[in-house]
Amino acid sequence: MKAEGVSIVFFLVYTRLTVDIKKYALNQFRSFDIRLLKRVLSISIFTMLQYFISLSTYFMLFVAVEHLGQRELAIANIVRSVYIVLLIPVNSLSTATNSFVSNSIGAGHTDQVIPIIRRLSYISLGIVAVCVFITCIFPSAILSVYTNDASLIHASIPSLYVIAGALLIAAVANIVFNGVTGTGNTRSAFAMELVTLVFYTLFIYVAGMRLHLPVAICFLTEVVYYTGLLLASVIYLKKAAWQNKKI
Numbered sequence: 001m002k003a004e005g006v007s008i009v010f011f012l013v014y015t016r017l018t019v020d021i022k023k024y025a026l027n028q029f030r031s032f033d034i035r036l037l038k039r040v041l042s043i044s045i046f047t048m049l050q051y052f053i054s055l056s057t058y059f060m061l062f063v064a065v066e067h068l069g070q071r072e073l074a075i076a077n078i079v080r081s082v083y084i085v086l087l088i089p090v091n092s093l094s095t096a097t098n099s100f101v102s103n104s105i106g107a108g109h110t111d112q113v114i115p116i117i118r119r120l121s122y123i124s125l126g127i128v129a130v131c132v133f134i135t136c137i138f139p140s141a142i143l144s145v146y147t148n149d150a151s152l153i154h155a156s157i158p159s160l161y162v163i164a165g166a167l168l169i170a171a172v173a174n175i176v177f178n179g180v181t182g183t184g185n186t187r188s189a190f191a192m193e194l195v196t197l198v199f200y201t202l203f204i205y206v207a208g209m210r211l212h213l214p215v216a217i218c219f220l221t222e223v224v225y226y227t228g229l230l231l232a233s234v235i236y237l238k239k240a241a242w243q244n245k246k247i
Contacts, residue, residue, distance in 0.1 A: 001024060016129050046190035047181065057197045057204075064208025065215055071155070071215045072215045078146045079159040079219065083167070086131050090171050094178040095125045099196025114237065118178040121172045128171035158185035158216035166222035196228035 019025045065076040097120045104112045135142055139160050143153045181189045203221040207213045 030083040044186070046186040050186075050190045050193045053192060056154070057201050060201060060204050061218065061221060063206045064204050067209060068212060068215065068218075071152070074147075074152060074217050075156045075159055076218075078152070078156050079163055079215075080141060081144060081146055082135070082160060083163045083222075086128070086135070086163075086167055087170065089131070089150060090124055090167070090174050093120055093127075094174040096120065097175050098178040100180040101179050103185070105183060110212070113179065113183070115235070117176055118147055119166040123177045124175050125168065128167050132167055135164050158214070158220050162216050162219040163222065166219070166226060169223060169226040169230060173233070176233040177229050180236050185240075187242065192229065192232040192236065196225055196232060199228055200225045207223065 015026070019026070062073070062076060062080075066073050097117060100116050100120070101113050104110065104116060139157045140153050143156050143160065147153060177189065177192070178190070200221055203224050204218065206217045207221070
């Protein structure tokens, strides 16, 4: 709660000091515009649903792992912590991709969209490859940040390797998918996410709840997810008429 409060204060102060308040009419309160609200929601509602469903299905992974035992759940939590840290540069570049693609289309330079996505994909993959290399060379040292239990660290290494592989795919998949979102066709992006999450959920159900496979195998669901998302995004950018999207 405190973190969110500090974030709000920071953004308010930063905006006040660096943005031309009068230029963007941030010092004025206009009447409520229902038409504008509808236009905003027609784009954002699918992104809202996308994130909600995505987080909900991710929770299922831990429900499945919990059925394997407390030790397996501890492994999953440790590996997830490392996973989230390593995803930070990917998520940052993904947000940048969304902005760059939107700005290029808005400026009428649709021919620059694919080169932008390709360039940022290379950058993302390069950064993640370095992080993954360090992680795979020193897995015990990295895991020891989260626990000092030697047996738990040793048991977590296979799952860490699986996540490392998933991150290499995620480095490109997140960039390309956010490129799709940046075109403004959030409905298509939501459909891609939904279809991919169906396979994600099926894999979790079969591997974790039905077959009770090891945690490392359950984490392969991340590979399934990002591979599906990448394929769907590439097909969309190659086949769909996203250049003609009007907002």
